[in-house]
Amino acid sequence: MLRYQWEDVVRFWNSKKEEEVSSGQKVGLLQLFAITHRKKDGSPMTSEVGQIMEKLKEKKAEYEAIASNDSFVNLENIDNRIITKVLGPERYG
Template identity: 45%
Template sequence: MAVGTISRLLDSERLGVASRKQQKYTHTSGSKSFARKEKEMEVHNGRKVGRLEFFKATHTKKDGSHMNVETEQIMVKANEKLAECETVDEDMQIVETEILTQVIGKERCGRVRGLGLGPTLKTYYGGTTSRTSTTSSAQSSEFVERFNQMEQQMQQLKEEREQERAKREEERAQECARYNALLGFLQTRFPGVTILGVDPAGSTSQSQNQPSGDE
């Protein structure tokens, strides 16, 4: 074998080793293409597979453990964000894509983030590279806008729930005040009778009006 050929092979090997070291999110799909893996999951589940769901399936070992610490941190953050969006009426595939984009970043260098060194924008999304890049960028902008809308909806729901809770507490305090006022009236009219009183926290206590003076 020529010296030049050996040199090129060594350079190629060093480049491959360096690339693998830079790859944080090692997948478990092996030599199987991601397109094939995704198709198998769709057939098995009978539905379209979300990107976050697909990421988990391709980055988790058979025993359920994660490939590395980085992958585990991604899934923890992604699941936290996903739990916040469960009450929002929105397409979960869009939600999962936006969550994964927020956690690991947008696509770059023509690659799909989190899917290893193989899949490109073209092979994963289909279409030409330029068209796919444009489509992906447009979809990303749409995802960001819709995700922001969902966050606003969740914040509004939290505020409404807080207002309802404060209103219920105020109404209960007013009811307790009216009840205790009635209790005071009854104690003056019927001395010596034990009557349950209610405090604003909702607990009850016995109150007995003892007659004053010697009998």
């Protein structure tokens, strides 16, 4: 995690949004990605990040549409699957 991303996460943890989320709601990877990749004014850090966020939203909508039509679809770890589809698998180093 880059320094500016870490600062955004810490700022989020100390914000009212975090209080709402910590009241029983889990923060998913998609939400964390959105939080850590936005400027203070709420806009994406770069145009590339904006495109990635759009792709993430589209994939989430696709998964939710499939899940609403098919009761056998497992929605656990859906954020992980969406991130992996859009950004690729995690790479270390």
